[in-house]
Amino acid sequence: MVERSGSQRVFRTPGFGAVASTTSQVDELPLRRSEDIVRMRQVVRERAVRLGFGLVDQTKIVTAASELARNALVYGGGGVVEVADLSAGARNGLRLTFVDRGPGIDDIQQALKDGFTSGTGLGLGLGGARRLASDFAIESSPDSGTRVTIVRWR
Amino acid sequence: MDRIPILKMGEYLLVTIQVDMHDQLALQLQDDLTQRISRESASGVLIDISSLDVVDSFIGRMIANISAMARVLDAQTVVTGMRPAVAITLVELGMSLEGVHTALNVERGMALLRRKVAASGG
Numbered sequence: 001m002v003e004r005s006g007s008q009r010v011f012r013t014p015g016f017g018a019v020a021s022t023t024s025q026v027d028e029l030p031l032r033r034s035e036d037i038v039r040m041r042q043v044v045r046e047r048a049v050r051l052g053f054g055l056v057d058q059t060k061i062v063t064a065a066s067e068l069a070r071n072a073l074v075y076g077g078g079g080v081v082e083v084a085d086l087s088a089g090a091r092n093g094l095r096l097t098f099v100d101r102g103p104g105i106d107d108i109q110q111a112l113k114d115g116f117t118s119g120t121g122l123g124l125g126l127g128g129a130r131r132l133a134s135d136f137a138i139e140s141s142p143d144s145g146t147r148v149t150i151v152r153w154r
Numbered sequence: 155m156d157r158i159p160i161l162k163m164g165e166y167l168l169v170t171i172q173v174d175m176h177d178q179l180a181l182q183l184q185d186d187l188t189q190r191i192s193r194e195s196a197s198g199v200l201i202d203i204s205s206l207d208v209v210d211s212f213i214g215r216m217i218a219n220i221s222a223m224a225r226v227l228d229a230q231t232v233v234t235g236m237r238p239a240v241a242i243t244l245v246e247l248g249m250s251l252e253g254v255h256t257a258l259n260v261e262r263g264m265a266l267l268r269r270k271v272a273a274s275g276g
Binding site for chain 1: 174175176177178207208209210211212237238239240242243244246247248249
């Protein structure tokens with residue numbers, strides 16, 4: 001469910017943040033031009049390989065990252081992505097946080113539906129990225145823009 | 155400005171995508187291919203994506219668009235070499251590329267393209 005407080009809207013998948021984990025290797029990459037998305041895909045792929053992700057898991061997180069990076073660029077007017085390694089006991093994960101200072105998303109529930117788009121896309125970006133990730137969270141407000149976080153556990 | 159090369163072989167156009175395309179490059183390929191189909195009166199297009207380790211919704215849409223535009227221009231399109239991990243991810247993303255003909259490799263793709271072109275009366 002989407003929670004609202006003031007102009008802030010928050011949606012999290014049930015498992016989001018449920019696992020206590022430690023964070024390491026935090027990097028930040030710019031998302032200003034479409035070439036930045038290509039660079040980011042390479043970085044996310046390298047990190048997923050290093051964490052021991054299988055080929056399908058690598059492909060899923062890189063694809064989800066590509067969708068969210070394009071959203072930040074097209075709808076948010078550009079932004080940054082933070083890439084972080086997570087570890088929780090014997091499990092490794094990759095956390096990606098996309099931050100833009102765009103106009104925000106008024107109706108998150110609607111934006112998560114397949115086929116919904118306010119731009120020229122197919123409307124698969126947010127809903128698709130949610131399906132490809134293990135955990136997914138989105139916080140949005142017209143004052144501060146949009147922050148989407150995904151985690152994929154190995 | 156870099157471009158994806160388009161090769162002509164008889165009545166067919168061949169494209170091998172070997173780089174991770176940024177969005178403008180994908181749009182450029184879509185435009186270039188549509189122009190070439192018309193200019194060369196091509197009856198078939200083969201696009202090999204065996205080098206691509208990611209196909210997101212943007213590239214997926216480009217593939218679907220090329221196939222649809224080619225059909226309107228009386229040409230058939232076959233996409234070859236999609237990696238299994240890419241296929242799994244595309245379907246989970248919500249893109250099943252309906253209406254796009256696919257083949258496992260270039261050899262099978264050419265055979266399929268010839269049959270499609272023959273069946274369409276080309």
